[in-house]
Every structure is written in C-alpha cells, then in structure tokens.
Amino acid sequence: MGENSRLCSVWLGSETGILKGVSLSRKQAFNFCNTRHLSRDQEIRTLCWGDSAETEVLVGSVDATVKTFCTEKGVFTESRRCGDPADGCFTGLAALGDSALVTCVECGTVRVWRDQSNGPVAELDAGKNVCRMRQNPLHRNKVATGGKENGLKIWDLDRPEKAVFAAKNLRDDWLDLRRPYWVRDVAFIPGSEKVVTCTGYHQVHVFDPATPQRRPVLEVDFGEYPLTALSLPAAGDTVVVANTHGQIALLDLRKGLVRGRLKGTSGAVRELQCHPSLPTVASCGLDRFLCIHNLDDRKLQHKVYLKSRLTCLLVSSRELQDASPTAGGGDESPQVKQEEGGSDEEVWDHMEHVVEEEVRRKKRKKD
C-alpha cells in the first residue's frame, strides 16, 4: 500500500466512497479503501492537503467525518467527526496549519476545528445554500464562500463576526429585472486581492476587494450551461472553467475572451485543478474519467477510466519530478543537444583510439 501511495500524483474522491490514487508515470490507478466496507454514506466530497509537504490528504465525506490519509504509509491514520450529517455535506475543507481545520457545509456554517477538542473553536454563518468554500493559498486564514442566491463573501477567520468583503448583487438587467445569482466555484488570484467566481448562470465574475466597487469588475459569459468548476493555471491572466456538459474552456481574464477549449470529456465536470507550476490541468466528473490536458497546446495527455463517478480531485506539486511525461521529454531533449555539441571531440577521441590500435597491431605483425 505504502509503495503504491507514494507513486501517486493525482488523488480522486468517488461517489462510492473510494479514495483513488493515480500514478501517471506508471499509468496505474490504485484504490485506497477497504472494498468490503463500501457504502454510499462515505461518498467523498472534498479533498485537501493536510500539510505543506503533501504527505497527508484530508478527506471529507458525506457522513460529516474528516479522515486523514497518509500518503507515505498508504493508510487512513485518523478520523474525526466535524459537525452533523443533517447540516448537509461538505462544500469546503481546508487546513490551517498546526492541525487545525476549516470546514464548510451546505447550510452555511463555517467551523474551525483544533486538534483534540470536541467542539469547534470558531463558527460563522455564511448564509444558506453555500456551494463552495475556498481558502486563500497565501493568507491561510482568509476564506471565500458563495452559493445559490448567496453572493461571494470573504471572511477572516480571526474575526468571524463580519465578512471582510461581501459582493453586492448584480445590477438589474435592461428590463429592470433582478438578476439571479448562484456562485458555484471561487478562486483567489495570486499576486492580487482579486477573486474570480463562476456561476450557475454561465458567467465568470472577477471581484476586486481592493477597490470600493462591490460589483464584479469583469463579467464573462461562457456557453449556455451552468459552470461547475474553475481553476487558475500557473501562468497568470487566464482561468479554466468547465460546465455541466463537459465543455472546458480557457478564458482570458484581461478582456474576457475564450482562449481555447479542451476536448475529451463527455459528462459534467465536478472539479478542475491546475498543476501549481506546470501548464497542465486535471479534470474529473460524472463520466468517470480523469482527463489531463496540456494548457499550451490544449492536447489531451492522459485519460484514465476510474470506474466510479468522481467528485473531487487533488494534484500534487511533485508531478514535475517523476510523473509528467512532458517534463521528462523536456529533460531529455537538452541532453541530446549536449551530446550533439560534444560530438566533434568524441569523434576525435575515437579516431585516436583506432590509430593507436592499428599501430600496435602493425608492431605486433612486425615482431
């Protein structure tokens, strides 16, 4: 188990409650679960890294338990109960450092849990029907929430009384009708205070809490089906979004144009995640496939069938070293070039050798 789990570079949660690890370099997929005790109650809803070294995966399942999975040993080491299953399933999970957790459930309560304490340390109410909670990767105690008829709110977990930023509802349309609002996914843009959201009404919004404007500073429409997931690639200025028909697109955040589409998925995408440094994006969804695309040429690199409907995924940052074939190819090509550069000298070396041998032979013959 441990050997298998150390190889894996992509982790996925499925509806059947199985945690799956995929090793792209070996083209293998592993199930980390006791297959005899399968149950739909343990459906995995969220995944996140437990520590910065990426040795622990936190698994949030439907029955309101958070399990810790150790990637070194390949076993579940810890399980703790966070909240009541009646509140709805997890919509967000994040680690705060020194074994503290942030959880968010559908009914809108965001709770902070510390180790070895029964009750939550802090609790805040983010409104009803929360669809997603995300943590700011740089300022780890800032989280963003949003949901159906529940606009984007950014919270500081040290001061849970009031939201740091709450988005205003969209401006009425040209018929003076109220526009509905449904945040499906949120992401913090690194290097600025901006936040990008995608909505169930196929819009992508960019909010800028640094400015006094509380309405989106950029609004983009994509397709005609609800957008379900988004992710920010390592190279800035773009965002990858996906909808319920399995259409994935790369949008430019400066002007809001479609830069390209990624083909290969056939069902609703549940989660997208870009690699922290490489131009690759992983997607999973109801079509039971894990797809890995290259963002530069938009080609499908891997498509892995994983037997169950997938709900969430997690990409490890070490994929760069051993897993990705593109990185391997990149490493190899410079070596080849070096060989070509040093070929002249080698040729001369060979020549000398041959001459010497011939001389020796001649000498022998003479002897």
Place this chain on the structure above:
Amino acid sequence: MDFTEVSSSRGTDFKKKKAKKKNVNEESIGECSEVKQEMEKSDAAEATALPPTFSVSEIKNKQRRHLMFMKLKQEKRKQKMQLKRKKKKEREALGDKAPPKEVPKTIENQRVYDETTVDPADEEVAFDEATDEFSAYFHGLTNPKVLITTSDRPRGRTVKFCNQLASVIPNAHVFYRRGLALKRIIPQCISRDFTYLMVINEDRKVPNGMVLCHLPEGPTAHFKVSNVRLRKEMKRRGKEPTDHYPEVILNNFTTRLGHSIGRMFAALFPQNPQFLGRQVATFHNQRDFVFFRFHRYIFKNEKKVGIQELGPRFTLKLRSLQKGTFDSKYGEYEWVLKRHEMDACRRKFQL
C-alpha cells in the same frame, strides 16, 4: 516601324524553322531509310500505348459515354463472376481441406477497445450498480408504473404510437399533456408512485424524440427516435398483444454507459415475465443504435421455433444521460453525445 520589324523577324524565324525542319526530315530520312520498318513498328506501339490515360468520363458525347460506361461495367462484372466461379470450383475440389472462409470486415468486429467495458468480476462496478438508482427495482422493492405522455398537442401518428407503447409496457398509463411543464409533472408522478415518465416528442406529426425519466431520483435519458413503424404498417404481423408481462431481451449493452442504459430499459418492465403470453420485447444495440422489436414466439416442435412480430418497431439513439430527474437547463449530465468529437472514429462505440 516596330510592327514591320516584328513581322519581318517572325517571317524569318518561320523560314528558318521550316528550313530546319526540312533539314531534319531530310536527315532523318537519310538516316532511317534502312530502319524504316522498325520505325513503323514503334509508331504502332505508341498508338496502342496511348489508351491507358483514357477514361470513360473524358468522352464528351453523353450517349456514347453512357454506352461505354455500361460496357465497362458489364465487363468488370463478368470478370468478377468468373473469379468467383473459379474460387468456388477450387473450394469444391478441395472439399474438406478448403481453407476456412474469411470473415468479412465490419466496423463492429473492428471495434476499438473501450476501456469502460464492464467486467462481471469487478467488485467496484458491481457495488456501483448494486447501489444505483435502479437498485430498488432490481431488489424487487418496487413495481414499475409508467406514465406516457407526449409533447404538446400531439397529432395522428404520435397518439397511436403512445397507445401501442402502452400496450407493450405493462402498467403504463397514457396521459394527454395539457400544456403542462415536465418539472411540474414530476412531483405529481412521484406522489402517485410512478417509476417512469416517458415523453414522446413529435415534429411535423412524426415522433422524433423520447425522454425517459426514472423516478423518483433519476437518471434521465434523451433519445432520438426514428423509423417508427406502427402495427398497421407491419407486414405479416400477429394478432393484438395480450396483457401478459413480456420477457425482455437486452443485447450488446457492454460498456459502463451501455449497462446503465440497459438497466434503464430493463426497469421499464415487471421482473416476473408471464411465460404463458409467449411475448418478448427486444432491445438490440448495434453501432449505438438501439432497435426495439416486440414478438410472440411459438415452439412448433422440439427444434423449431416460430416468431411473429406484433409491433410497433422503432429505433433509438442515445443523445444524453442526465443525473437526476428531468432538468435540461441546470441538470448535471453524465454523458452527452458530442458529434464530430465522439463519432470522428467510426469504429468507436459508446454503448
């Protein structure tokens, strides 16, 4: 001035050329006087060598082109038949030692391997199927009850088609749509214990679509319907079907998606067929088209079986499979047919 110059120059050229030609001719005659016979032979060879570039379509006279083409075709056919006869004779001469007949290449037996093909020994898929939305039916907890309705204001054929479908599916009820929205019908259906909602869509009086929604929690499949043949249009059909529960045959649903669709069709019919009725409903999948046929069989003697088609017959093609009950706008799709992307390879099948 220029003109005159040009003309003059041309004239001179001409003369020169003519003179040259003459010279050449004289020379050639002088040279080849001895080898004249050979030259004539080569000329003849050239004349016969010309035709390979000739094709029937180059003939400008239409009647003549047609005539030539027919001749060409007949010739080809003759050659083919000769070859065939020859092969047959060889086979007969060899008798038992004849090499086995070649299997013709079809796009089905050249099918690209699908990694989602269900392995019956797979624990995970077995668990997934045992706990899916149809598990209640397959565990014998629910009995199917089907509501059949149409798009708004159905005309002639669609109405008949619905009635005939209701005679095929036991415990089916046909209702007039009355302009109601599907999303408002579904809660009422659930409260009345219906397990299926079937909506036949029509375009220009021809049924062309079918939405099959499993209740209470989905999934919903959307099919294209084509080649509908009602009972009246059937040749050599039997008498009206009886009320017995038919047997169900599902053919070639091999992939994971195919399994879900197959289970969906199976759950339309009650689980305990009444063999007394000798009626069979068949869903046969071939190249992603699902053919529906309804037969009555009879055992004539120990070896022979006779079948009689009762109708209706139609063909279905899956457009999409959606999770949950009908919600085409905000529902999550498990699978959507993407034309030109999915059927770019003709040997790849989804079901």
